[in-house]
Amino acid sequence: MKNNSLSRAISCLLALCSVLFILTSCDARESPDSDAGLQIEFFSMYEEGEPHVDYFTEMARGFEEETGISVKLTFCGREVLSQVSDRIQSGNPPELVDQELSELIAAFFTGGADIVLPLGDLLYDNPGPEGQDRMIDIFNETFMDIYMVDGQNYFFPYELTTAGFSYDKTMFSYHGLKAPETWSEFIALNDALKTEGVPPLALDANINFYNAYYYVYLCLRILGTGSFMEAAEDKTGAAWDDPGYLEAAQLTYELSKSGRDFFQPGYTESSFPAAQANWALGNSGSIMCGTWIPQETWELVDDTWKFGCYSFPEVEGGVGKATEIEASLYGCSILKNSKNPDAAKEFLKYIARKENSQEYVTYTELISPRIDVAPPDMLADVRKMLASATGYFIPYDGVLGNQPEWLSSVFYPLDNKLIFGEITPDEFIKQIKQDSIDYWNSKR
Numbered sequence: 001m002k003n004n005s006l007s008r009a010i011s012c013l014l015a016l017c018s019v020l021f022i023l024t025s026c027d028a029r030e031s032p033d034s035d036a037g038l039q040i041e042f043f044s045m046y047e048e049g050e051p052h053v054d055y056f057t058e059m060a061r062g063f064e065e066e067t068g069i070s071v072k073l074t075f076c077g078r079e080v081l082s083q084v085s086d087r088i089q090s091g092n093p094p095e096l097v098d099q100e101l102s103e104l105i106a107a108f109f110t111g112g113a114d115i116v117l118p119l120g121d122l123l124y125d126n127p128g129p130e131g132q133d134r135m136i137d138i139f140n141e142t143f144m145d146i147y148m149v150d151g152q153n154y155f156f157p158y159e160l161t162t163a164g165f166s167y168d169k170t171m172f173s174y175h176g177l178k179a180p181e182t183w184s185e186f187i188a189l190n191d192a193l194k195t196e197g198v199p200p201l202a203l204d205a206n207i208n209f210y211n212a213y214y215y216v217y218l219c220l221r222i223l224g225t226g227s228f229m230e231a232a233e234d235k236t237g238a239a240w241d242d243p244g245y246l247e248a249a250q251l252t253y254e255l256s257k258s259g260r261d262f263f264q265p266g267y268t269e270s271s272f273p274a275a276q277a278n279w280a281l282g283n284s285g286s287i288m289c290g291t292w293i294p295q296e297t298w299e300l301v302d303d304t305w306k307f308g309c310y311s312f313p314e315v316e317g318g319v320g321k322a323t324e325i326e327a328s329l330y331g332c333s334i335l336k337n338s339k340n341p342d343a344a345k346e347f348l349k350y351i352a353r354k355e356n357s358q359e360y361v362t363y364t365e366l367i368s369p370r371i372d373v374a375p376p377d378m379l380a381d382v383r384k385m386l387a388s389a390t391g392y393f394i395p396y397d398g399v400l401g402n403q404p405e406w407l408s409s410v411f412y413p414l415d416n417k418l419i420f421g422e423i424t425p426d427e428f429i430k431q432i433k434q435d436s437i438d439y440w441n442s443k444r
Contacts, residue, residue, distance in 0.1 A: 038068070038069045038070070038340060038343055039069065039070045039071070039072055039340070040069065040070075040071055040072070040094075040095040040096065040338075040339075040340050040343045040344050040347060041071075041072045041074065041094035041095055041096070041338075042056070042060075042071055042072065042073050042074065042094065042095065042096040042097075042098075042332075042344075042347070043074045043076055043080050043083060043084050043087075043094045043096065043097045043098075044056060044073060044074065044075050044076065044080065044097075044098050045076065045077065045078055045080045045098050045099050046075050046077070047075050047076070047077035047078075048075065051363045051364045051365075052363070052364060053075055054363060055359065055360055055363040055364065056073055057073060058359070058363075059071075059347075059350065059351050059356060059359075060073055060347075062350070062356075063346075063347055063350045063351075066350070067346060067350075069340075069343050069346065069347070071347060072094075074094070080097060080098070080099060081097070081099060081103065081104075081107045084097045084335070085107075088115060088335065088337075091337070093335040093336070093337055093338045094335060094338060095334055095335065095338040095339070095340055095341060095343070095344035096332045096333070096334060096335075096344050096347070096348075097332065097333055097335060098158075098330065098331060098332045098333075099330065100328060100329070100330050100395075101147045101155045101157070101328075101329045101330070101331060101401075102147075102328070102394055102395055102396070102398070102400040102401040103400065103401070104116075104154075104155060104333050105147070105149060105401030105402070106400060106401045106402075106404040108154070108333065109149050109401075110404060114336070115335060115336055116154050116333040116334060116335055116336060117154070117333075117334045117335070117336055117341060118152040118153065118154055119153055119154055119155065119156055119334065119345075120152055120153060122135060122156065122345050122348065122349075123135050123136040123144070123153055123156070124136055126349070128352075129349060129352055129353040129354065130353070130354060135349070135352070138352065138354075138370050138371065138372070139157065139369050139370065139371065140327075140369070140371055142327075142392055143157075143160070143327045143329060143369065143392060144157075144329075146327065146392060146393070146394050146398075147329060147394065154333055155329065155331045155332070155333055156331050156332050156333075156348045156352075157329040157330065157331035157369040158330060158331050158332070158351060158352075158357070158360060158368070158369065159329070159330040159331070159360070159364075159366055159367065159368065159369065160327065160328070160329055160330075160367045160368065160369040161290045161291045161292060161326075161328045161329075161330070161366070161367065162290070162291055162325050162326045162327060162328060162382060162385065162386070163213065163288065163289065163290045163291070163312070163325075163326045163328070163395070164288070164291070164309045164310055164311050164312060164325070164382070164385065165179075165286040165287065165288050165309065165310050165311075165312065166286065166287050166289055166293045166294065166307060166308065166309050167179070167285060167286045167287075167308050167309070167310070168282065168301070168305050168306065168307070168308070169306040169307070169308040170304045170305060170306050171198075171282060171285070172285075172308070175192065175193065175196055175198075177189055177192055177193070179308065179310035180310065180313050181310075181311075181313060181314065181322055182313050182314055182315070182316055182322075183221075183251065183313045183314070183315045183316060184316060185313065186313040187254075187260070189285075190255075190260070190262045190285065190286075191260070193285040194260075194261075194262065198283075198284065198285055199262070199263065199264040199265065199283070199284040199285065200262040200263075200284070200285040200286065201255065201262045201263045201264070201284065201285060201286055201287070201288070202263070202264055202267075202275040202276060202278065202279035202284040202285075202286070202287040203263045203264070203267045203270065203275055203287075203288075203419075204270050204271065204272040204273065204274060204275040204276060205263075205267050205268050205269070205270050205275075205416070205419070205420065206270065206271045206272055207272050208408075208412040208415075208416065209396070209400075209412075210288070210289065211412075211415055211416055211419050212396065212411070212412065212415050213288045213289075213312075214252045214255065214288065214419060215248055215249065215252045215415050215418065215419070216228050216396050216397060216399075217312040218247075218248035218251050218252060218315065219231075219244070219245065219248045219397070220320045220324070220393065220397060221312065221313070221314050221315045221318045221319075221320040221321075221322075222244045222247055222248050222315050222318040222319065222320065223242065223244040223245070223248075223318070223319055223320070224318075224319035224320050225320065225324060225391065225393045225397065226397065227244065227245075227397070228396065228397035228399060229397045229398050229399055229402065229403075231245060231436075232397075232399045232402075232403045232406050232407070232411070232436075233402070233403060234436065235436075235437075235440035235441075236437070237433040237434070237436050237437040240429055240432060240433040240436070241433075244318075245429060246425055246426070246429050247315075249418060249425035249428045249429055250425045251315070252415075252418055252419055252425075253418055253419075253421065253424065253425050253428075255419070256418070256419055256420060256421030257420070257421040258421025258422075259421060264278065264283070264284050268420045273296070275287070276289070276293060276296065276297055277297065277300055279297070280297035280300035280301050280305075281300055281301075282301075282302070282305075286310075288312070290328065291309070291366070291367060291379055291382050292366060294307045294365065294378045294379065295364065295365040295366060298365070298378065307378040307379070307381075308381050309379070309381040309382050309385065310381070311323070311325055311385055321390060321391070323388055323389055323390040323391070324389070324390060324391035324392070324393065325385055325386070325389045325391075325392060325393075326392070326393060326394070326395055327392040327393070327394070328394070328395045329369060331369075332348060352370070354370065354372060354373060357370045357373045358373050361373060361374070361375065361376055365378065365379075366379075367379060367382065399411075406436070406439055409439065410432065410435045410436055410439050411432065414428055414431055414432050414435065415428075
């Protein structure tokens with residue numbers, strides 16, 4: 001079972017770090033020398049023990065058999081972006097690097113960096129693997145568009161995730177409960193679970209971006225997509241005066257130990273993966289997480305468990321809808337000044353084939369971004385969420401990619417105090433407004 005959530009949290013910090021780390025022990029798998037003598041390097045975010053390692057190893061083997069081009073796979077774990085930075089500085093970058101696309105934006109485009117190649121030719125000027133008019137036609141183009149930088153696409157996806165509340169349908173059925181659609185129904189559901197002696201919500205509170213789900217989603221449900229980004233980028237702090245931001249803080253605080261106390265006992269001290277493991281053992285109700293959570297916990301659940309997922313509820317009177325969902329893509333960029341970028345594009349074409357995309361689902365139990373490849377059975381509810389979606393947004397409303405330093409230095413510390421019930425909603429708004437003003441003044 002992969003420890004993907006903690007590793008992804010670590011990668012969020014490392015992707016934003018400007019300090020160069022020395023390239024240390026990565027696990028490199030290199031295909032045998034090919035007759036063609038051509039090789040590409042792929043620095044990957046995964047590490048031994050994760051199913052992605054076996055998948056990409058198999059893809060490299062098949063690609064070399066077919067083309068004669070060898071693929072040197074270097075599994076760096078979540079430090080991948082720091083290790084790639086070292087290679088870039090040495091003037092010898094690998095062809096390919098993978099990560100969540102918001103993190104690639106933060107790493108490669110913050111401060112006007114010009115490090116990766118645009119992939120418009122691959123996506124729009126090449127046919128799809130099965131003869132589609134364009135490669136982009138195998139994906140949901142709306143997902144791809146929201147990750148554009150200055151009107152260009154620099155990324156090629158192999159995985160789609162979204163986020164929602166995962167739960168055990170068997171538990172809910174036993175207690176006569178159903179998935180909520182509105183905030184009032186969500187509160188009623190959690191009150192009912194608490195009455196039955198079940199902690200309603202699970203949270204590993206040492207993961208900043210897990211804590212942040214609640215406030216960010218509430219902003220989007222109350223004020224609409226783009227509202228969290230607007231406040232983050234407001235150098236005057238005036239945006240925080242909108243009462244919607246205070247309402248989002250009030251509803252977040254309501255869940256905390258100083259409010260209705262919906263999280264598991266001791267949640268403020270919980271360290272990943274304790275809370276999600278306890279949830280998988282049937283000791284709490286719902287967990288707000290990405291769609292990797294079933295894959296991470298399926299070995300812990302019993303035979304009666306049936307994975308369910310519901311979208312973050314909409315808030316009555318708010319602008320956002322429960323059918324507006326997060327679209328998070330994981331994929332590759334091709335680094336400028338690498339030796340064989342055209343060969344790297346051929347490898348991306350290869351893994352994008354339908355049969356190979358289906359293999360990704362089989363290996364990882366995760367979702368392919370191809371529109372014609374079905375999610376795994378335990379993500380059936382997520383399939384429904386995607387099919388009924390009326391809008392999409394980037395994780396954390398795009399702030400992770402556009403304003404990563406503000407997110408980590410201003411928002412996370414205050415958001416943690418809010419969801420821990422350590423500051424009131426009014427104190428949160430007052431402090432985040434002032435801290436944002438101070439932050440932007442320091443950038444002048």
